[in-house]
Amino acid sequence: MHAEGVGIGQTMQVVRTPEGVLVWDPTGLADVATARWIASLGPVLAIVASHPHMYGAQVGWSRALGDAPVLVNTADAEWLQRSDDVVQPWSGSLDLTEGLALRTLGGHFPGSTVAHWPDGAGGAGVLLAGDTIMANPDRRTVSFMRSYPNRLPLSAGVVARIAADVADLHYRAMWSNFSNAITDDADTRVQDSARRHVAWVRGEHDDLT
Template sequence: MTFWICGTCAVEHAERIDVCAICADERQWVPADGQHWTTLEELAGSGYRTEVVELEPDLFGVSSTPKAGIGQQSKLVRTPAGSLLWDPLGYLDDDAVRRVRELGEVVAIAASHPHMFGVQVEWSRRLGGVPVLVTEADAEWIARPDPVIRLWKGTEEVVPGVTLSQVGGHFPGSAVAHWAAGAGGRGVLLSGDTLFPNPDRSSVSFMRSYPNRIPLSPGVVERVTRHVEQFAFDRVYGNFENRIDADARAVVRRSADRHIAWTRGDFDHLT
């Protein structure tokens, strides 16, 4: 079956439509010269390749060179009960599938939000038809429907110790994945960009749109922060190579308090 990949966000589409709805939304963007479409075959012919690296014991990053679309680094969480592929890439090849399989059986694929859907259905097919989990609130953004897609809401334990949780904010269905055994048992939060580890490595951001710089309100930031505070975690991985290595739960709270204070006007005298 031929399917199309948006050249800007790398989300798979069943049909080559006029414009990718994900990119036409205010949270993303369409190139000045218009919509571009590509295929896996075209990307492979252009020299794309994949890389799998160990980030910490039982957590691996999967990326492509060049970057496909937004260019996220997928995360593969390995447990004795199976693995979760998180924020699937917009590109794959036989080598990537082989290396992922060698690390253990993938039992579920999930994205933090629609920008990270990538070629999720294709990943599922190459990995044996494993379920692709999409939040009900974000189902409208599915551009390649398939029976492997299963909708969920609220909280979903993928395997023991790995829990998906719908946080909202960036998208109504934006989710995080909590891995209890990560960071040496102190807990890891895979945040996508529901909350985004910043370049200073000591703060995170909360945004409706990152490329278009649309912030979330103080109320939503407080809600998102309280939601993730139900989990114990010492480390946060974003949807690229960005991360907060230690004391991440406290970093999230300090960052939320700073965001709320600035957007509330507490520091207007500094502007």
């Protein structure tokens, strides 16, 4: 779901499980029609922003969804501009249900988070990566950036760490922000892209520049 022209125009994803719904990277506008549709899918387990750039309207979404909990990674809590009783801190890894979990990867922000849904895509597995791991336009490779507007890449060490932290997860599909996605072999493509990134920033291919 898009909110074009609101905030940075991020994409919101909604995950429906038998136990309830995850609202991921909420858009910068909480509208009544969308909130009603989300509520019709089942109880809202949590509203989660992958990183602080998506914090904007999360409390508004909570109000529209019956005061659903807003989970904020403690590593990024300093960026929170609106405190509220619905905001709940968390860190590390967190199981929302038996088949849906959050994991802190860091990188883009210290608390940058992904959501792993192993039953998604008909059991093929889905990773919601926000800006932490960005699917490129070719839909075959990914990028790892500290700052996208300033084109600052993450270091080799941090990218290697992020890749290692998702190496145990199975996901054929990966959705980043702004509708960027890899819909097949995503887990393999993330690892391949990480190795490529590490080699380039370490200077292993300087002879080609």
